[in-house]
Amino acid sequence: MYVTWLDSNSWLWEVAGQSILVDPWLVGALAFGNAKWFFRGEHPSPRPLPENINAILLSQGLEDHAHPETLQALDKSIPVIGSPNAAKVARQLGFTDVVGMDHGKVLTREGWTLKAVPGSPIGPTLLENGYVVTEQTSGLKLFYEPHGFHKADLRAEGPIDVVITPMVDITLPLMGPIIRGHKSAQELADWLQPQVMLPTANA
Template structure:
């Protein structure tokens, strides 16, 4: 299969006076065996003294970085939109997958979006996964066109999700753990040490009294590395001030409707990285889809990767 790729960005966030090699690679791939972000506790400790600058690479130009730790390492594969495949401690976590059909929220005349690069990547191309992680209950995270066949492919799959998705997930999966913000659980496999997953508060999609959706803190087996993920850059500052994360995955470009913010970024992403004392910020491109329909015509973007970098230096 020919590799198509585009550059996505990772930022390191610590001051430095050196120009040493940074052992990180970050790519967008359509070959699932290739690894986009590769870092262990040793490389991240080294990066404590690095400047805040962008790192990017194309798949055809990169090689895997050697690691001295096999369990405390994250391998991140971006599947476009809000979808990821993460590997940590020998466990594979599938996050908010959209792998069957388009994203249309059941109303394609209003919004209908397809991936730009992984057009031929299908559910059958996935490796065996150990856990499904769902952040939100709407179709761009809890995609029933994908989850129905996924539940048949992996009938005993462990699922960790927001309780808001319970009506959608209970008919499909039998091994589901619903986490409220502040709750945590462990993922274990027969050949690996447990990985800790802790829920944080994400956006409220509805009236103000409704339960928030989830973000997650995922901690490697030896506790050396923690990854934070919330796909709308919406968070509870008071809760996160008690936490730290080495890697933060977040959008940095805002997506706006008239009078409504769909996805945050920019100064909110900078603040997020500072609150969590992040060493890496991996910028998502979850709005970069081939979209049509009325809704897509009125969504506006605010900010750029470059403006985010400028804010990060301030």
């Protein structure tokens, strides 16, 4: 198992010889709902799109995880796995092999398994996804949730070898915490006893 941070929430994981592109924002600017007047993100050092991608994994349907311009630039025959919200985005963009993962669902692929767990709240009723990935031959496990939100029953998945999570907090006025790092990361360290913890979301 190898993990490479590409930028922001974007990762490339190599699991059981398969290349998994995670939450890619690699092409163009980032804006939410085309509201560039409110927020616009730019890449200081744009990266090329990885080649030979076996799967795309999306934790959320928001633009910083399911970035439309980046997804539009990728081969639409690449399998996409995502939260139900992210799966909807992928289908709208023309991807033909899309699996929406409800919480608790387990998906088996060639040499690895994926379990969807509750992740970040988007509004009062919607929870997006975190994921536990297991490489079958080595038994190595990885947990990913990009905003630092998780439920107590995640501890039953431990021990987990690699945890990818924010390490600092980001709070917006009137909205509260959108990224939970300090307390959340410590909780994951205590619960999952990882060998390695890696920061994500530029945090």
